[in-house]
Amino acid sequence: MTPKDNGNEQQHTLDIVVVMVPLPAQGHLNQLLHLSHLINSYHIPVHYTGPSTHNHIAKLRIQGWSSESLSKIHFHDFKLPPFNSPPPTIDPSIPYPKHFDALFEASTHLREPVFNLIQELSRNFRKVIVIHDVLMASVVQDVKLISNAEKYDFTPISAFCSFTYRRENLYYDDQLIVLKKDFPEIENVPSNDGCMTQEQNELASNQIKCLGFESGSIFNTSRVIEGKYVQFLEKIESKITANVKFFALGPFNPINIVSKIDEKRHECLKWLDRQEDGSVLYVSFGSTTSLTDEQIEELANGLERSREKFIWVLRRADPNDVLGEADRVERPKLSEGYEDRVKGRGLIVRDWAPQLEILAHRSVGGFMSHCGWNSCLESISMGVPILAWPMHSDQPRNAVLVTDVLRIGVLVRGWEHREKVVNSSRIEGVVKTLMGSKEGMEMRKRAKELGDEVRRSFDEGGVSWLERDSFIAHISR
Known part of the structure; x- marks a missing residue:
């Protein structure tokens, strides 16, 4: 009625x-x-x-x-x-x-x-x-x-x-x-x-x-x-x-994030404090994406082989009841010894991470993202370029906006290849392009300029x- x-x-x-x-x-x-x-x-x-x-x-x-x-x-x-x-x-x-x-x-x-x-x-x-x-x-x-x-x-x-x-x-x-x-x-x-x-x-x-x-x-x-x-x-x-x-x-x-220096501050931010400016790739696929074990392994190998520094938020998608069901969701696993091999260069975060503070940190120079609109805007407003890896919903078109229209990112995988696993060689290549090449430097410059313009507005x-x-x-x- x-x-x-x-x-x-x-x-x-x-x-x-x-x-x-x-x-x-x-x-x-x-x-x-x-x-x-x-x-x-x-x-x-x-x-x-x-x-x-x-x-x-x-x-x-x-x-x-x-x-x-x-x-x-x-x-x-x-x-x-x-x-x-x-x-x-x-x-x-x-x-x-x-x-x-x-x-x-x-x-x-x-x-x-x-x-x-x-x-x-x-x-x-x-x-x-x-x-x-x-x-x-x-x-x-x-x-x-x-x-x-x-x-x-x-x-x-x-x-x-x-x-x-x-x-x-x-x-x-x-x-x-x-x-x-x-x-x-x-x-x-x-x-x-x-x-x-x-x-x-x-x-x-x-x-x-x-x-x-x-x-x-x-x-x-x-x-x-x-x-x-x-x-x-x-x-x-x-x-x-x-x-x-x-x-x-x-x-x-x-758009102006000030990270407080106190005991409640997330450990990953303390780790970022010890890194050089723009040297770290942030990797996160949001709250609705769960990678397969095979894709996790390829991503892990690609990040390791790139030799670039990274923070990787490795977790499953939120369940329907984000509180009651969370403990029953199986956590993704990495191969034995992986975290020891990347220690000092790579940090694995297995729970919710303070993304906005991470992107605002001076040490972060790139963001591997599913291109959810929240993540895109947070990255843009902080002047951080994107490695675009869309998974579903509006994300494939957001990836086009980021890479083709704004030209502040690199496409990891085209939507036409969405059913294929992205191999470690491809991941290694796009990470090196963004973080260590002349092309990547130009993208990072455009991203910073756009972020500055957004904040000035x-x-x-x-x-x-x-x-x-x-x-x-x-x-x-």
Whole structure:
């Protein structure tokens, strides 16, 4: 049954409040939690919703913000309905995290508790601003019943990626408003084959059907990084839907990281302190990727043979219940004696690592990454070039943005070869190219210049500073 709007019976005593509705996966939770801090810094109260275990882990993993800042955000821990069937276990042979399908399906049932929260807040605030992941659109579809609430969709992928998807669904018919011929064709864009499961595609399609009454669209990107593609999206949307504003508010992650020198500091940061500037390759494939044992062995051998210094975060993908199931996930293994052979030159981290602090460290000169959008933005904003190794979802297209468009990275494996194991010789070669060649030096220079430009854009009067100011003024009007 659709809830009724009883949200405006009492007099409003406060101004505006923001409600965040993220998808419960680390890369999505993280982005909207960063945005929560940014909005809260304007003295606007923020309420962050989600399953209790996922809210807990998001708070533990957030970096770059003080505990005082975190304490100002209001967390609402909701209980998910039971899964219809036991969720599948993590299978490293399947690059896409299929075990998440059941979790994402269960999360769509948060409609009632989220609506009840929004309705309650609407009684006490002049305006309620709801910011939701596009994959949670069905959960917030009842916002239209509350007269003093506005809804903003958040797209958790790059503008480049979003534009390529949108362009593929435009038309050739001259009678239609938006035409493919109005927009440039992008070369070397990978196919969507293998990026997602059929179940995830269906879930995404069903969520998109619930869009249509937004007051604006938010992207975690900067016009400095991909302004052309933000403009293309604005042009498409302006011809289809009137009065929908686009806001490129990113990178959401903090851009000036100060690593505290205390006993709580991660051991890998202390190790980095002893290394030369720009001498270390950081290797991590995010929270949704599990490499096969065979691929782990090839990667290990390639890193060893490269003779370059590295930090490697070696762990399995997050399970559905990031707390309850974590201890039952088998940890990946390295061959006997490997860590002794690379001691002093290579460091293996087997748990969650402070990625933002690692990328901001002076000793890090490159990042071997799955090209999740969070990781791309963190690397770009810290001026670190990327060895692009996409695994699923939007990652193959992000890899094209990094390597072909921005020219701040090297492709480890093309998407057309995704079912093949990348051998140690290839890994050795790309590591040496990025960390020790003239070509790599030029990429590192471009990455640093782009990172500097991104950070300058947040100075008072800069393009990113003005964009955020415009957004706050818009929701406060």
